[in-house]
Amino acid sequence: MDREPFGIIAGAYDPFRREKIDIYVRNGLVERVVPAANRADSAAGDSRVLDASGYVATPGLVETHIHMDKAFLSERLERPAATLGEAIEMTAALKPGYTLADVTARSRRALERSLSFGVSLLRAQVEIDPVLGLLSLESALALKAEFAGRMTLQFVAFPQEGIFNQPGAARLLREAIRLGADAVGGIPYNDRDAGEHLDFVFRLAAEAGLPVDLHLDFSDDPMQLAIEDVIVRTLEYGLEGRVCVGHLTSLGSVPPDRARRIAEHLAKAGIHVFTLPATDLYLNGRGDTHAVRRGIAPVGLLLDAGVNVCFGTNNLRNAFTPFGTGDPLDIALLLAQTSYMGTEADAARLLGMCTDRAATALGIDSWALRPGAPADFALIRADSVQDLIYDRPRERLSLRGGRLLA
Numbered sequence: 001m002d003r004e005p006f007g008i009i010a011g012a013y014d015p016f017r018r019e020k021i022d023i024y025v026r027n028g029l030v031e032r033v034v035p036a037a038n039r040a041d042s043a044a045g046d047s048r049v050l051d052a053s054g055y056v057a058t059p060g061l062v063e064t065h066i067h068m069d070k071a072f073l074s075e076r077l078e079r080p081a082a083t084l085g086e087a088i089e090m091t092a093a094l095k096p097g098y099t100l101a102d103v104t105a106r107s108r109r110a111l112e113r114s115l116s117f118g119v120s121l122l123r124a125q126v127e128i129d130p131v132l133g134l135l136s137l138e139s140a141l142a143l144k145a146e147f148a149g150r151m152t153l154q155f156v157a158f159p160q161e162g163i164f165n166q167p168g169a170a171r172l173l174r175e176a177i178r179l180g181a182d183a184v185g186g187i188p189y190n191d192r193d194a195g196e197h198l199d200f201v202f203r204l205a206a207e208a209g210l211p212v213d214l215h216l217d218f219s220d221d222p223m224q225l226a227i228e229d230v231i232v233r234t235l236e237y238g239l240e241g242r243v244c245v246g247h248l249t250s251l252g253s254v255p256p257d258r259a260r261r262i263a264e265h266l267a268k269a270g271i272h273v274f275t276l277p278a279t280d281l282y283l284n285g286r287g288d289t290h291a292v293r294r295g296i297a298p299v300g301l302l303l304d305a306g307v308n309v310c311f312g313t314n315n316l317r318n319a320f321t322p323f324g325t326g327d328p329l330d331i332a333l334l335l336a337q338t339s340y341m342g343t344e345a346d347a348a349r350l351l352g353m354c355t356d357r358a359a360t361a362l363g364i365d366s367w368a369l370r371p372g373a374p375a376d377f378a379l380i381r382a383d384s385v386q387d388l389i390y391d392r393p394r395e396r397l398s399l400r401g402g403r404l405l406a
């Protein structure tokens with residue numbers, strides 16, 4: 001049953017404007033945003049006015065990077081993984097047991113969690129390999145239809161097990177693109193040759209006119225560094241602004257002068273970085289016997305260089321990450337704690353990293369509370385942006401086209 005859209009969302013706090021605002025909605029779009037102090041009293045008592053005082057208004061939360069098809073697998077594991085290689089191996093061993101119903105049930109559980117936290121745009125990494133074939137994508141496309149009107153979903157065709165070390169994987173990736181994947185994925189550190197892998201991914205993306213979304217440099221080894229090759233190919237294929245890289249943790253172990261130079265090139269090439277701290281902190285640094293490194297991307301250095309850094313949940317309760325709720329604000333707090341982001345400005349920046357900045361990375365530029373943008377936003381019970389990030393209140397409302405979602 002469709003609910004009536006609200007005409008005015010009144011009195012919410014806007015952490016970017018740093019004032020209380022009224023949002024006027026017409027035909028599913030934001031018509032105007034004005035300071036609440038300017039409101040005429042005649043609006044009071046109108047049933048089309050949603051009293052949002054006590055809430056922070058933000059564009060809908062964005063999940064940039066999640067694996068819903070391998071979420072909630074922990075109970076099938078005999079023991080936790082001790083390394084990234086083990087996590088990949090243990091998860092691959094479970095794949096022959098996946099069925100369409102199983103993948104769909106676990107994925108739906110992940111999506112329902114995201115929705116309950118106020119996520120309205122989500123990009124999932126969908127695994128394509130010769131064992132699963134296109135089963136994960138088939139499940140994802142059905143869920144896209146099921147969640148239409150509540151959440152915008154994008155899917156990355158992700159060759160988790162590699163491309164060239166898996167006979168048939170290249171053909172399946174092409175087929176996934178034909179069926180409707182939104183981005184070409186890649187994982188050069190899990191194939192026989194990283195350069196060959198990247199060449200294939202960039203060529204396929206350029207041919208299909210799609211963006212690239214890579215798993216990259218997931219290590220604490222400064223020598224495992226494919227990012228420079230990615231920068232070169234981004235420029236070569238004219239994909240500036242259309243390439244995202246997840247993890248990029250090796251860069252955190254690179255000496256600062258070189259890391260800064262790489263960050264400057266990343267900014268120039270418009271490459272978006274998704275830091276995935278829940279998984280990165282859990283799996284990196286395992287070889288350090290003392291002075292253990294955090295093993296996450298150098299977020300401050302990248303931001304200072306002007307790189308669009310966002311973050312993602314990545315995994316929920318599996319070999320890669322045995323915990324996780326799916327709330328982007330949990331990851332925001334984790335990043336605040338581990339990347340020295342403790343001021344009010346940092347809190348606003350963290351919120352931007354899971355709203356408008358994240359949407360930009362996913363190719364959507366209209367993700368903001370401004371005239372002409374879709375009236376899709378979240379209202380979260382909090383008095384300030386610090387309370388929002390540090391307390392992660394559960395009292396949240398999602399609006400889509402000005403309509404309140406159930």
Ligand SMILES: [Zn+2]
Pocket residue numbers: 065067125215246314
């Ligand atoms: Zn991932």
